[in-house]
Amino acid sequence: MAASVWRAMAGSPVRFLVSTWPWRSLAYVGSTVAVSLGAWVAVVPLLLFPPSLPLIGVPIGALERHRLRLLASDPLRGPHRPISGGALTWARRRVREAATWRELGYAACLLSLLLVLDAGALLALFVCAVLLALPLFVATVPDLVQIQLGTWSVHTVPQAWAAAGLVGVPATLLTLYGLAVLAGAQAGLARWLLAPSSTEMNRQVDELLQSRTRLVNAFEAERRRIERDLHDGAQQHLVLLTMNLGLAEVELAGDSGRAGTLVGEAQQQARMALAAIREQIRGIHPQVLTDFGLAEAVGELAERCPIPVEVDVVLPGRLPPAVESTAYFVVSEALTNVVRHAAADHIRVSGVVAANERLTLTVVDDGQGGADPSLGTGLRGLADRVAVMDGTLQISSPRGGPTTVRIDLPCRYE
Known part of the structure; x- marks a missing residue:
C-alpha cells in the first residue's frame, strides 16, 4: 500500500x-x-x-x-x-x-x-x-x-x-x-x-488444508454414525413393532370388534414410518456407496429416478470416502433438481478420472434449462460442498436447455 x-x-x-x-x-x-x-x-x-x-x-x-x-x-x-x-x-x-x-x-x-x-x-x-x-x-x-x-x-x-x-x-x-x-x-x-514470509504463508496454507480435511472427515464420520444409529436403533424397533402388530392382527382376526382393524391400520402406519426412515438413511449415507463405491451408488440413483437415466461412470478403483460422498450427493441433488424443475425426458450421467487424478462428473438433461444458482440455495449449496473439497462446479443452463452440471474434484486412489 x-x-x-x-x-x-x-x-x-x-x-x-x-x-x-x-x-x-x-x-x-x-x-x-x-x-x-x-x-x-x-x-x-x-x-x-x-x-x-x-x-x-x-x-x-x-x-x-x-x-x-x-x-x-x-x-x-x-x-x-x-x-x-x-x-x-x-x-x-x-x-x-x-x-x-x-x-x-x-x-x-x-x-x-x-x-x-x-x-x-x-x-x-x-x-x-x-x-x-x-x-x-x-x-x-x-x-x-x-x-x-x-x-x-x-x-x-x-x-x-x-x-x-x-x-x-x-x-x-x-x-x-x-x-x-x-x-x-x-x-x-x-x-x-x-x-x-513465503515459508510461513505456505505453512499456514498447509495447516488450513489439513484443518479442512479433518473437518470434512469428522463431518463424514458423524454422518455415518447417525446413519448407523438410525439403522441399528430406530429402524430395528420399528421392524419389531411391525412384526408384533402383525401377530396381534392375526390373534384378533376372529374378533367382531374394531380391534383387528385398528391394529391393521397401526401396522400399516408402522410400515410407512419404516419406509420413511429407510429413505432417510439412504439420504444420509447409502450403504451401497460404502460397500461398492461411487459407480454402483450412482447406478442405484438412476434406477430410482422416475426419468430415464443413462449412466456412464467408469472408475478404475475406489476413491477417498470424502470424495465419493461429495460426488454422490452432488449427483443426487442434480437428479432431484431435474425431476422437480427441468421437465426433462432423458438424463445422462458420465464420470471419469483423468491422468492428473481428478474426478470429473457430468450430469446433462434435455429439459427446459434456465437454472440459475443466484435464484436459490440448492445450486449454491452444491458449489459450497464441492469447494470444501477444493473442487469446482460449473453449470450451463441456457433457456430451452440442455442443462449441464459438471464437477471436478481432486482425488487419489486408495
Missing part, C-alpha cells in the same frame, strides 16, 4: 493535497509517536526481567499490523502459529519463531529511529502551522511577536501575510509531501518485517 501513497503523490499534486492521503499519513505518523512513547513506558518495567525482552515485539507487531489499516484497506495476516498451553509453553515456542525476532527488530526501529523521524516530522509540521497562523498572532498580540526570518523582520500584519504566503505555504506543502513519503516508507518497512 506504500506504493499507492507514492503513486498518489506522483499524480496530480492538487488531487493529492485534497485527497485523504495527507490526513491518513499524518494520522499514521502521529500514532507512531504515540505508540513509541507507550512502548517505552512498557519496556522500562521489563528491564527488571531481561528474558522477557525478546517477546516485546510480539504485541507491538500485532498492534502495527492493525495500525497499517490507516494506509491499507486489506489487513495484514499474522505470521505466528496458534499455540495451546500455558504461558511458559507460549513463550518458549514464540522465541523459536523467526517472526518473533523480526518483530523485535521492528520494535527496536520503532523505539529509536522511527520515533526520532516521526517526532521531527510532526515538529516541522507544527512550525509550518505557526507560520501559517502568523498573521493571526501579529494581529492579536503584536507586541509579543518579534520574528526574524533571515534579514526579514516580521512586525506588521502585511509582513506576516507575506511571510505566511512566501514561506509558510511552500514549507507546509513540502512538509505534507515529506510526511506522506515518511508514512509510505514506514509502512513498507512494517510490511517487510511484520508480514508472514
Whole structure:
C-alpha cells in the first residue's frame, strides 16, 4: 500500500493535497509517536526481567499490523502459529519463531529511529502551522511577536501575510509531501518485517488444508454414525413393532370388534414410518456407496429416478470416502433438481478420472434449462460442498436447455 501513497503523490499534486492521503499519513505518523512513547513506558518495567525482552515485539507487531489499516484497506495476516498451553509453553515456542525476532527488530526501529523521524516530522509540521497562523498572532498580540526570518523582520500584519504566503505555504506543502513519503516508507518497512514470509504463508496454507480435511472427515464420520444409529436403533424397533402388530392382527382376526382393524391400520402406519426412515438413511449415507463405491451408488440413483437415466461412470478403483460422498450427493441433488424443475425426458450421467487424478462428473438433461444458482440455495449449496473439497462446479443452463452440471474434484486412489 506504500506504493499507492507514492503513486498518489506522483499524480496530480492538487488531487493529492485534497485527497485523504495527507490526513491518513499524518494520522499514521502521529500514532507512531504515540505508540513509541507507550512502548517505552512498557519496556522500562521489563528491564527488571531481561528474558522477557525478546517477546516485546510480539504485541507491538500485532498492534502495527492493525495500525497499517490507516494506509491499507486489506489487513495484514499474522505470521505466528496458534499455540495451546500455558504461558511458559507460549513463550518458549514464540522465541523459536523467526517472526518473533523480526518483530523485535521492528520494535527496536520503532523505539529509536522511527520515533526520532516521526517526532521531527510532526515538529516541522507544527512550525509550518505557526507560520501559517502568523498573521493571526501579529494581529492579536503584536507586541509579543518579534520574528526574524533571515534579514526579514516580521512586525506588521502585511509582513506576516507575506511571510505566511512566501514561506509558510511552500514549507507546509513540502512538509505534507515529506510526511506522506515518511508514512509510505514506514509502512513498507512494517510490511517487510511484520508480514508472514513465503515459508510461513505456505505453512499456514498447509495447516488450513489439513484443518479442512479433518473437518470434512469428522463431518463424514458423524454422518455415518447417525446413519448407523438410525439403522441399528430406530429402524430395528420399528421392524419389531411391525412384526408384533402383525401377530396381534392375526390373534384378533376372529374378533367382531374394531380391534383387528385398528391394529391393521397401526401396522400399516408402522410400515410407512419404516419406509420413511429407510429413505432417510439412504439420504444420509447409502450403504451401497460404502460397500461398492461411487459407480454402483450412482447406478442405484438412476434406477430410482422416475426419468430415464443413462449412466456412464467408469472408475478404475475406489476413491477417498470424502470424495465419493461429495460426488454422490452432488449427483443426487442434480437428479432431484431435474425431476422437480427441468421437465426433462432423458438424463445422462458420465464420470471419469483423468491422468492428473481428478474426478470429473457430468450430469446433462434435455429439459427446459434456465437454472440459475443466484435464484436459490440448492445450486449454491452444491458449489459450497464441492469447494470444501477444493473442487469446482460449473453449470450451463441456457433457456430451452440442455442443462449441464459438471464437477471436478481432486482425488487419489486408495
